[in-house]
Amino acid sequence: MSVASKRVLVVGAGGLGSPAALALARAGVGALTLVDDDAVDASNLHRQTLYREDDVGAPKVEAAARRLGAEADAAGQPSEVEVVRGRLLPDSAIDLVRRHDLVIEGADNFATKFLTADAAALAGVPVVQAGAVRWSGWALASTPGETACLRCVFEDIPRDRVETCAEAGVVGPVVGVLGAVQAALALRLLRGDREAAGVLFHYRGLEGALRRSRVRRRPGCPLCAGDIDDVRIERYVTECVA
Amino acid sequence: MAVTVRIPTPLRTLTAGKDEVQAEGSTVAQVIDHLETTYPGIKERLCDDKGVRRFVNIYANEEDIRFLDNLDTPLSDGDTISIVPAIAGG
Numbered sequence: 001m002s003v004a005s006k007r008v009l010v011v012g013a014g015g016l017g018s019p020a021a022l023a024l025a026r027a028g029v030g031a032l033t034l035v036d037d038d039a040v041d042a043s044n045l046h047r048q049t050l051y052r053e054d055d056v057g058a059p060k061v062e063a064a065a066r067r068l069g070a071e072a073d074a075a076g077q078p079s080e081v082e083v084v085r086g087r088l089l090p091d092s093a094i095d096l097v098r099r100h101d102l103v104i105e106g107a108d109n110f111a112t113k114f115l116t117a118d119a120a121a122l123a124g125v126p127v128v129q130a131g132a133v134r135w136s137g138w139a140l141a142s143t144p145g146e147t148a149c150l151r152c153v154f155e156d157i158p159r160d161r162v163e164t165c166a167e168a169g170v171v172g173p174v175v176g177v178l179g180a181v182q183a184a185l186a187l188r189l190l191r192g193d194r195e196a197a198g199v200l201f202h203y204r205g206l207e208g209a210l211r212r213s214r215v216r217r218r219p220g221c222p223l224c225a226g227d228i229d230d231v232r233i234e235r236y237v238t239e240c241v242a
Numbered sequence: 243m244a245v246t247v248r249i250p251t252p253l254r255t256l257t258a259g260k261d262e263v264q265a266e267g268s269t270v271a272q273v274i275d276h277l278e279t280t281y282p283g284i285k286e287r288l289c290d291d292k293g294v295r296r297f298v299n300i301y302a303n304e305e306d307i308r309f310l311d312n313l314d315t316p317l318s319d320g321d322t323i324s325i326v327p328a329i330a331g332g
Contacts, residue, residue, distance in 0.1 A: 130332065
């Protein structure tokens, strides 16, 4: 099945979004929409493979769109690239997600991760999410109403202190591996392979180990049970999360 | 009952940098108690008064203990426990 007619929303054009979006553009996904509020920083260049030194200071989505367009053309797979310069926000998230066939999320904060999970479930769109810090990380694909979601696995935004990549750093190849896993899961889902969802991948770079655990829907998960029926901003605000 | 416990990066400050340690116990709860005697402070990072903390996942041989017997999940000699915390970076 061709993916040329498919539209993918990429939330976060950083270390995970770079390899994932590059792989999808080169694979011939027809349209990519990039969402990110950040500008390219020199400290990003070791892992955010969409950017080069002369992009420093430019909005990530604009530099990424240029590069992805060129990569897609170079692969003979022209792709339409749209950009949203800003964060994924509650008041527009569901409408934005609904215009796509799949969401890839590689944001650097829990609020965006849970907002993306909720918006995707409420819009009925599959989502592939991931997170990484230092030498390890995870990836999970979820199909709405069928398989375990982010809230089945990690429940809610941690109220305790949790390290982020901005504080602890992340090793380039770790997001390279996990971004590629996200792209592979996305392509499987876009081709109709529902078995790609409901598996938690856990990569430990220092061991060189990529493990998978099948995760089930959690009884009492408020998103799967339908208790979460909107994405009001209060759900994504905490005092402690960086 | 000796099991192997894989320690995620954020908890290695408690295990002197070790990414894998050995522990004793015939259930997950016993293993965590044993870890606490060797690496004080680790139990509080994994559990609260309701059980396993909400943003921590514990796997016994790749199976989420929430779908087994949770902290009472029985273990056999040579089993592996993996701890997967929520991580936001990207």
